Amino acid sequence: GEVGIAASRIPFLTGIIFTLAAAAAAVGNQFTGRLLGTTPVRIVVTVCAMIAAGGALVFAFGPSVPVMLVASMIFGAAMGVATTAVYTDVGQRVEPAARAAAFGYLQTAYLLGLAVSPVIAGFIGARSMRAVFVADAVGLASVAWILRGKMPARVAQ
Numbered sequence: 001g002e003v004g005i006a007a008s009r010i011p012f013l014t015g016i017i018f019t020l021a022a023a024a025a026a027v028g029n030q031f032t033g034r035l036l037g038t039t040p041v042r043i044v045v046t047v048c049a050m051i052a053a054g055g056a057l058v059f060a061f062g063p064s065v066p067v068m069l070v071a072s073m074i075f076g077a078a079m080g081v082a083t084t085a086v087y088t089d090v091g092q093r094v095e096p097a098a099r100a101a102a103f104g105y106l107q108t109a110y111l112l113g114l115a116v117s118p119v120i121a122g123f124i125g126a127r128s129m130r131a132v133f134v135a136d137a138v139g140l141a142s143v144a145w146i147l148r149g150k151m152p153a154r155v156a157q
Helices: 007-030 032-036 041-061 065-093 096-125 129-150
Strands: none
Touching: 007 032, 007 065, 032 041, 032 065, 041 065, 041 129, 065 096, 096 129
16 A cells, blocks of 8 residues: 555554554653743744644655654654644733633634645545655645744743
8 A cells, every 4th residue: 555554454543643643642741841941932932833844755755664653653743732832822912801712712723724734635545645644744834834934932920
């Protein structure tokens, strides 16, 4: 198959990859508080987006399943740290009276991304699974580039 295993094993591999990524994200977010105490949020989120983009490229061009599994954990940890950092930053930047609405918008955007991305990935994946991960890497690198220039640098309080 395209990723080095039989097509019949792809669903199992996909499940393992997502499980490892989610577990790594849960572990990664536990380190975010200490990291944000010393490092500006912009740097944390930008670096994590670039690490995740690198992980996505490994998925795209991974030489073996074990390498892809390790990449999924690196990807997940980076996304866990970045997500927690973004939520922390929003909580500190938004005035108390507007926080509920701000988190509502943030969570809506997050869930819409989760809802729409499988459909987009399906259309791209119908041509090439590797292209899905290249597109993911490009998107993450773009986010990092935009945040690098737009997000103010400050250490979380």
